[in-house]
Amino acid sequence: MKAAICYEFNQPLVIEDGVEVDDPGRGEVKIKLAATAVCHSDLHFFKGEIPFKLPGIGGHESAGYIEEIGEGVTGLNKGDAVIIGTVTSGCGHCYYCTIGLRHLCVSRRQPMEGRHRNKAGQRLAPMAGPVAGFAEYTTVSETLVTRIPSDIPMDRACLLACGVTSGFGAVVNRAQVGPFSSVVVMGCGGVGLNAIQGALFCGADPIIAVDILDSKLETARKFGATHVINSKKEKDAVKLVWDLTSGRGADYVFVTVGNLEALRLGFSMGGPRSMTVVIGLMMGNLASLMPMEFIMTEKVLTGCGGGSLRTSIDIPGLVSLYKTGRLKLDELITGRYPLERINEAMASLERGEALRNVILF
């Protein structure tokens, strides 16, 4: 089979034929991939911004069909349409699974051994998540797989594996935004737009989109933003947010860009008792928080991984919203590429031109 392999940071991926993948072991399934979207965290890994062992295969926003099931797998059959993502459905036994937070299952941090081998027989570790979706086939734990109806187009379904759920889930599951809450979304890329449509779905008002590109802010309006702020052009974006929220600051701030300055700016936009949710992956430390700010305002700073997803509840729910016209997915896809042109798809995402570029197999 073909796969796109990262041999060196900051270099184009190498499309290689003759790659092999392990047969599914106990509790595993082998997938024939139909579509994998390119996410910003793929780029972070390929650039070496997040330390990782090479060579490897990226891609974690995937949809495909079950090719083969391993021993002990129940509830999945050959030919089932599924999505494959980074969020686990959990071991079902640990503390977090027992209290209903399966995405925090203790098994999620187990070291990931590569299931693919290149022609030379070298193991290829999955990058930016445990999926290795930039390959024609992959083998993963059944806990990363969620069955979906066969009538949803796979290029759109794959977006539910990460981009959509990271944004929508942060709003709905993590923060549990209620009607009339004021919401700020920092960054209007693939995740930010879905935070915006999540906020709209929850009845938030106002929904304030913040970005540095007017074109993205225009798109944000289509996804439900009631107000937009270009933080590059505006001198005092914080004051604008306060003005839009009766002088109090926003109730919720979602930081979808992986940038410490954006986090600092976003935290300042939150009012007393507000919650700021870190979503965008950022390395390094933020050293400019005042303890007094926390005490006097009782603001909450927290984070959200993978939309705090309850896979077997949320994925079918989102599919249903899409089918009934209440979730935008078609509009999220900027371009479709064959695996051979994956480097083009990534370059376009990096230039800020694309919401999501999808690799089709």
Next chain:
Amino acid sequence: MKAAVCYEFGKPLVIEDVEIAEPAEREVRVKVVATAICHSDIHDMKGELPGPLPFIGGHETAGYVEITGKGVTSVKAGDPVVVSLLSSCGNCYFCLKSLPHLCENKFAPSPNVRIRNKKGQTLVQKGGVAGFAEYVLVKESQVVKVPADMPLDRAALLACGVITGFGGVVNRAKVEALSSVAVVGTGGVGINAIQGAAFSGAYPVIAVDLLDSKLEAARKFGATHGVNAGKADAIEEVKKLTGGRGADYVFVTVGNVAAIRQGFAMSGTRGMTVIIGLPQMKEMLTISPFEFILSERMLTGGFMGATNLKLDIPRLIELYKAGKLKLDELISGRYPLERINEAIQSTETGQVIRNVIMFQ
């Protein structure tokens, strides 16, 4: 009236005769019976928290209403009351949401100069109370009537130290039964966080301090375990006591960023760390955002125990009377106003929970 005035940071307070104004509309003048010394009084007197001089400190106060201004309806002359630094307008967004401690108008100034010294110089009321004086002049929203049989030296403690700790647990974090709790620092606020956690049914309730004597005292207030952070790796100890996960709730009652860092590291996945102790203004907190994403931990603050005075003070008094809230044990010493500098010094040694200034 007599008052203890701070004219210079780091110097003893000056006991002198000062003038206090008549109450304006919706203000109340209270004859003080007891005012406890809080650690933030000491920070103020040392100049560690910014503010103008000269001032009168003291904000954990109880006494009897002497005279009420126009429009006051909730109390009348002769009523025993607790006096707090929390004031609220009753009409803003946060008051309407029953979060009066976050009132948007809480810093609205009084229309009048309330206290002057004999030279006519204005004396700032710290926290809008100035309880180290024979009388205080405050907004109606700062006083809550208490039952006549409630001892006022113990009632005074409810105005700040008790609610900040107890309320931090019960109101701000809303700790549930069987949650694990760590309290960093077991002074006047920490020990009340511990009794709040015990009251809420938390288990384990882990007290963390540097003094074994304080950890012993913490056990009497409901701590199930004590960790001496000077002798053991406190983060590891807390993890061991919480199934390897870290605590569900951590309350940091010590005012420094190293303690906040340490407390945050004690919290587990989805754990909440509540900053209560106030570090010096110049101390900045450093965080790693990535940690927040992986663990979905929460970092927040608790201001004055997120207290709604009108609800919480009467309920705490009921608990005290029913033997479910320790107040007697919080008082280490009682001093007349003339000996306030002694009382402050003794508070600074760290062996004291609360020293109370008693007025005749």
